[in-house]
Amino acid sequence: MFNQVLKYKIYMQDKFQSRRDFLKKMALTGSMVTLAASPWLNAFGQTSMVGQNPSERVRLAVIGTGSRGKQLMRFLLELKTTSNIDVVALCDVYDPHLQGAAKMCNEQNITPVLYNNYTDLLTKEKVDGVIIATPLHQHAHIAVDCMKEGIHVFCEKSMARTMDDTKAMYEAHISSGRILHIGHQRLFNPVYLEGMKRIHNGDIGQLGQLRAYWHRNNDWRRPVPDNSVEMERFINWRLYKEYSAGLLTELMSHQIQVANWALQKTPISVTGTGSIVFWKDGREVNDNVALIYSYDDGTQFIYDSMTSNKKYGLEEQIMGHKGTIEFETNRYFTETPPAAPGIIQLINDMESGFFGKAMIGGASWMPETAATYNGEPIIEDTDFYDSALQLEGFASYIRAGKAPEALTREGYNASIWTLLGEAAIETGEKLTLPEKYRI
Amino acid sequence: MKKIIITGSHLKREFFIWLLSFIAAIILNIYAIVNYETSWVELYSQIGYVVMISIMLYIASWGIRGFFLLVKNLISKRDEK
Known part of the structure; x- marks a missing residue:
């Protein structure tokens, strides 16, 4: 210890x-x-x-x-x-x-x-x-x-x-x-500040989609002293709707803020779904959610979060027609990555010539999997x-x-659209923001 | 037990064969740079790959030389009979 x-x-x-x-x-x-x-x-x-x-x-x-x-x-x-x-x-x-x-x-x-x-x-x-x-x-x-x-x-x-x-x-x-x-x-994070500068300068081109996710694999429970029933809601307030919207307010609110910041605007509508699919332990908040936020220029922010698998962890992916930024892992990917050295290309071509390519699902179809390309860091120093x-x-x-007023507005808009996302899940409808909540 | 004696001329010959392999690998790199229109910087930046290819060519030369030696031995044994 x-x-x-x-x-x-x-x-x-x-x-x-x-x-x-x-x-x-x-x-x-x-x-x-x-x-x-x-x-x-x-x-x-x-x-x-x-x-x-x-x-x-x-x-x-x-x-x-x-x-x-x-x-x-x-x-x-x-x-x-x-x-x-x-x-x-x-x-x-x-x-x-x-x-x-x-x-x-x-x-x-x-x-x-x-x-x-x-x-x-x-x-x-x-x-x-x-x-x-x-x-x-x-x-x-x-x-x-x-x-x-x-x-x-x-x-x-x-x-x-x-x-x-x-x-x-x-x-x-x-x-x-x-x-x-x-x-x-x-x-205040230098990775985000530098990444946002590039996005707003147009370095990654026109944004088409933004995706974010936050996956964990735990029950999100905290130990309750003496397993007291009275203390359960007090300690594990994140699991009860009276006190929390669960994954949405605890996790997604960070990521919708990043999406709004990248697009420099707020959404026009949200639709979503959610359920308790794994942790059926008396909790009231969903343990998996999926939402789509639409913006007035047609851009979509696609979000999901779950607590029974952590393979993909946490990420925000900002995808433009010239490049992609992944903030949490501090990576920038251009759509036109530098070619491999000539000698490597030659070896690869010789290998393909010798061994051919494996066809799946028919002679003319190849799976469109992403090319292996590790990108480059957005900034070097992350200490x-x-x-x-x-x-x-x-x-x-x-x-x-x-x-600066922009700071408060970022927080307000992230919170309001997070809660509207909760309402969209509850009602099963595509929702727009009531006028009285606009600032 | 038969003693194997490696003479200076043997070493010189092996070094010469590896040198030829190295030159062949450099030519391969030049061909790749021209063919794939990549940077001439790769002439030295990819030297590690060039050395690796030269070693592979050199090892391949053992196989080729071994094959010719085998054929040569078989022919000479047949002629002795």
Whole structure:
């Protein structure tokens, strides 16, 4: 166990790059243009040092200290000096999570004030921003209350459990003028930034289809203390419709955001299907889903997700008539790959001449399988944590007092279209977005 | 046990045969570059393949020479009878 923790720490240190390390590398590789091309990175991309004065310190509270909340805290604690961040308070209704998070802080000689009720935190603490990493159904009312109190909000995706709650969060952001930053970390990921620059420059040609999938092979359950029936829904909230849309809000919301970002627009309709085909264990959310989102130029975003096979893992494939980008594996494929060396072609032709080709299904038909071509990396250096980079971004926006509106809109549109996808599956109909949810 | 003596002239001959194989492989590479209209950089960038082909040709030459030796021996044995 100790070894595992140590290995994890070493891995974290190896992969961890602060904003300044990252910017230095980007400058060396001539990729600063990539940063300039992304509106939400203007404040983030300034190379000046973050002031270390107490007056410039960003005071943050974390509401929701479960697995994701703790992961974000690890980054915050790594960033506390370079980004002049202070974690001053923690809040969770579940004491084991709260105490675990407090222990993480104590190990770094930080003693945040602990709360079980976020309204107490808002009343007693003066914080600049909050990180919300609670279960999905609690995002909206906490975020709205924080923004009404004048506090900037970083909220994990997806935004909210219902479309009305999602809209309420957006309206609170507009009326309060507070930052509402939704945790779509790919927006800060250099692989995506460089890939999107190429897509938007037309390097991969006209987009025809976008495909994405997220396949896992596990039951998605977390252990419940003493197998208590009362705690089941509390711990495994992702499996119950009251709290979550399952694969859609937990996984797909990231990928529809990537599709919208690539196309620089939102869909016009969605159709889909889903079922519980494998994990018939009392859960309410589907364990496999398939959806098609259509855009006004005829482009389709085709999506599927499942939890009983992981051969294909996770990917977003952006397919243009000149090339393909696969973001998760950091690959770019041109439609006209460079020819093999002449000597190899000669050997292959001689082999074909000697042994002929195997015909399947008739003398004139050959299977149209993809040619073996490994493509090339989109960027070379991938030693970074996009979640850490986006938290640094959030801190820099708080200092500036505002965040680019495009950032909030990306989160909003991803959430709204995710929930509309859920409705399309439930109704079995092709749905368009009701006018009241357009922003 | 019969002793096998490899003389200097044997070595020179084998080296010469491999050299011919290497030249043949280079000619094959040149033919491939012209035929498939690829870059002349491949003259040296694909040198690894050229060396491999030259070794294969050299090994093939053992088979050819062995065959001729066998035929030659059979003919001389028939003439002795």
